[in-house]
Amino acid sequence: MRSSEFGIPLDAVFGALADPTRRTMIRRLADSGPGTATELARDLPISRQAVVKHLQALDAAGLVQAERVGREVRFAATLDTLDDASAWMADVGAAWDRRLSRLRRRTR
Amino acid sequence: MRSSEFGIPLDAVFGALADPTRRTMIRRLADSGPGTATELARDLPISRQAVVKHLQALDAAGLVQAERVGREVRFAATLDTLDDASAWMADVGAAWDRRLSRLRRRTR
């Protein structure tokens, strides 16, 4: 099981997901479709600039993708990256389960 | 479809997973079995105290469980919590996919 070749972005992905505001944003983008920083900021208790910074974090993690449309910049969720994170978790979980069954077989 | 009732710990879980040292630790615990802070510190380039702090973070996230054995404290991985995180990601992914297929049906 070609485990363990997880790239560098895990830091960024988990880091991005660690913030509730950021989670809210990507959720919003995921089910209401792409939007601009200014739009996002309208629904949130923080300034547009704060939103921009969060979007940068999400972008760095590959969780969001920017596209310029005239004078505005629309951000869309790109959730392929979540797979890497899922894979990592599954991998650790597998190791643990493997160890447990090994033990179970041995003891009592 | 019991979606959306994700507890508070998502912050803690993703936050804990965001740090490479912490990921290394839980991986180590997952496939080499439980260990103490002092042991962990031997394999890592940081002090025991730093390891302790990381373990606190992992514990707060419910990713690790402490058990006192005589004069030492052994930490074991408890990965049920990962499921919550997985579920969250799956949920967002689902929303996104739903939206995509809705669009695909509509445009061209």
Place this chain on the structure above:
DNA sequence: GGATCACGCAACCATTTGGTTGCACCTGCG
């Protein structure tokens, strides 16, 4: 009983993070 080993607590430090405000720069529209 005494030396030792692992742990717990606290102070302290540098850097990162999440947020703000102010202002300059484009781009589209009437």
Place this chain on the structure above:
DNA sequence: CGCAGGTGCAACCAAATGGTTGCGTGATCC
């Protein structure tokens, strides 16, 4: 053209993070 709306810096700030060191306490082993 002129102006309004959206973006893009940059400076600045408080709090959280990841790390250190020093020292006190408690269990174990001979």
